[in-house]
Amino acid sequence: MRSVDELRELVEDALAELSPVGPPGLDEAVRYALEGGGKRIRPVLCLAVGEAVGSEPEDVLPAACAVELVHSFSLVHDDLPALDDDETRRGRPSTWAQFGESVAVLAGDALLVEAFRLALSYETPAVARELAAATLGMIGGQYLDVTGSADDLAALNRLKTGRLFEASVAVALAVKDAEPQTWPRFAQEVGALFQLVDDLLDGDGHVLAHGEDETRRRADEAAERALAALAELDADTSVLRGIVDGLATRTA
Amino acid sequence: MRSVDELRELVEDALAELSPVGPPGLDEAVRYALEGGGKRIRPVLCLAVGEAVGSEPEDVLPAACAVELVHSFSLVHDDLPALDDDETRRGRPSTWAQFGESVAVLAGDALLVEAFRLALSYETPAVARELAAATLGMIGGQYLDVTGSADDLAALNRLKTGRLFEASVAVALAVKDAEPQTWPRFAQEVGALFQLVDDLLDGDGHVLAHGEDETRRRADEAAERALAALAELDADTSVLRGIVDGLATRTA
Numbered sequence: 294m295r296s297v298d299e300l301r302e303l304v305e306d307a308l309a310e311l312s313p314v315g316p317p318g319l320d321e322a323v324r325y326a327l328e329g330g331g332k333r334i335r336p337v338l339c340l341a342v343g344e345a346v347g348s349e350p351e352d353v354l355p356a357a358c359a360v361e362l363v364h365s366f367s368l369v370h371d372d373l374p375a376l377d378d379d380e381t382r383r384g385r386p387s388t389w390a391q392f393g394e395s396v397a398v399l400a401g402d403a404l405l406v407e408a409f410r411l412a413l414s415y416e417t418p419a420v421a422r423e424l425a426a427a428t429l430g431m432i433g434g435q436y437l438d439v440t441g442s443a444d445d446l447a448a449l450n451r452l453k454t455g456r457l458f459e460a461s462v463a464v465a466l467a468v469k470d471a472e473p474q475t476w477p478r479f480a481q482e483v484g485a486l487f488q489l490v491d492d493l494l495d496g497d498g499h500v501l502a503h504g505e506d507e508t509r510r511r512a513d514e515a516a517e518r519a520l521a522a523l524a525e526l527d528a529d530t531s532v533l534r535g536i537v538d539g540l541a542t543r544t545a
Numbered sequence: 546m547r548s549v550d551e552l553r554e555l556v557e558d559a560l561a562e563l564s565p566v567g568p569p570g571l572d573e574a575v576r577y578a579l580e581g582g583g584k585r586i587r588p589v590l591c592l593a594v595g596e597a598v599g600s601e602p603e604d605v606l607p608a609a610c611a612v613e614l615v616h617s618f619s620l621v622h623d624d625l626p627a628l629d630d631d632e633t634r635r636g637r638p639s640t641w642a643q644f645g646e647s648v649a650v651l652a653g654d655a656l657l658v659e660a661f662r663l664a665l666s667y668e669t670p671a672v673a674r675e676l677a678a679a680t681l682g683m684i685g686g687q688y689l690d691v692t693g694s695a696d697d698l699a700a701l702n703r704l705k706t707g708r709l710f711e712a713s714v715a716v717a718l719a720v721k722d723a724e725p726q727t728w729p730r731f732a733q734e735v736g737a738l739f740q741l742v743d744d745l746l747d748g749d750g751h752v753l754a755h756g757e758d759e760t761r762r763r764a765d766e767a768a769e770r771a772l773a774a775l776a777e778l779d780a781d782t783s784v785l786r787g788i789v790d791g792l793a794t795r796t797a
Contacts, residue, residue: 314685315681315682315688316685318692318694319688370650373647375646375650376647376650395628396688396692398622398627398628398650399622399688399691401654402618402622402657402684405654406657406677406680409673409677410674410677410678410681415670417670418665418668418669418670421665421670425661426662428658429655429659432571432651432654432658433568433655435651436568436570439651440647442568442570
């Protein structure tokens with residue numbers, strides 16, 4: 294089993310080696326968006342699930358990168374002035390602030406299509422189907438967020454954040470045609486854990502709605518339930534347990 | 546063989562029956578964008594190619610609709626203030642003018658992913674692969690157009706317009722796993738014909754670059770070459786010949 298750091302390096306290498314998505318200027322904006330120093334949580338999770346069900350990481354990498362590209366697409370579009378209007382992202386100018394709005398719209402579009410191109414490198418359409426369903430859910434979540442029309446914070450997060458975490462697990466299973474077992478439950482808890490800790494770090498979302506202590510308690514419960522789901526699997530889940538612990542205790 | 550009008554009606558019915566892509570407000574914007582009264586040239590072409598190679602239209606409809614959704618996605622994003630800044634589209638407010646910029650960005654995104662979802666309803670990933678390759682080319686063409694960085698009008702049009710026409714033909718072949726024969730040449734000429742006549746009707750593009758008479762001459766030549774490519778096929782291409790004639794002589 295490869296460590297989280299080893300898996301992350303595989304992801305970084307694969308992303309750096311992506312073929313150009315289009316003309317040089319568009320490709321530059323796409324690479325800028327992808328190279329923003331993210332933690333690659335989703336693709337690393339995907340590769341770790343893949344190893345747990347017996348796949349070689351190389352076989353899962355296109356699916357893992359596809360998930361990361363969808364994540365990157367969502368950040369590029371969400372940062373646009375018409376949406377969240379974020380001029381910075383991870384300490385650098387956001388894609389639109391660096392390249393202009395028109396290029397950022399198109400770079401986001403290109404990231405999304407390139408994600409499908411990668412997901413379609415498999416003989417089975419199952420990987421790309423998981424990605425399409427999750428991405429539609431995520432876009433729906435962003436719509437509810439931007440228009441302020443979500444009834445329920447948990448339901449919003451489940452769409453906006455959760456669906457792509459669930460896809461990170463689902464595409465790894467799809468590559469191997471592996472049985473779902475308790476994987477969907479694990480995926481859902483990891484997505485919830487990620488969002489709860491994000492809110493703790495940012496002091497928003499659940500923290501504003503329920504307070505810091507309650508949010509911490511819910512995060513710890515999500516982590517426990519994720520570990521319980523792993524414990525029921527007939528697989529070596531040691532790296533995944535480390536990922537859950539890392540998500541529960543992260544400080545950035 | 547069904548007539549163009551019959552094929553168009555099948556497309557309209559299938560588009561009207563699409564499942565919701567997300568929350569009601571987002572779905573409303575997506576349907577607004579799709580119901581703009583377009584001529585459905587690409588999906589009708591797709592269905593007609595499908596019939597020529599022996600497919601039932603019902604079997605080709607998801608692929609045909611997928612192409613139309615990609616076309617619709619491109620219009621929604623191209624109309625945005627940061628890109629072409631078009632407030633109207635076919636005599637109505639454009640999607641962003643009707644629903645706001647943020648909803649239009651997300652509606653375009655949703656149209657694109659729904660297109661892949663439809664293309665992924667086939668057992669073979671070939672349909673969705675054609676769509677991904679064409680859509681990346683189209684986005685690249687739009688980048689060259691928006692940034693004014695195209696060297697060559699023909700190359701720009703081949704990307705921005707041509708790639709999706711080529712996909713309209715290619716996905717119909719992919720559904721049936723049919724031999725390419727002279728279909729790619731036909732598709733390329735139909736795309737060129739469409740753009741040349743578009744420029745004649747709008748008085749821009751080729752008309753500005755080469756004058757009206759020369760543009761007309763090139764359009765007629767593209768139509769002739771498209772018909773010549775059809776004549777080499779071992780298939781009933783009567784409806785397709787009618788489509789070529791209709792594109793060459795259209796006045797709107």
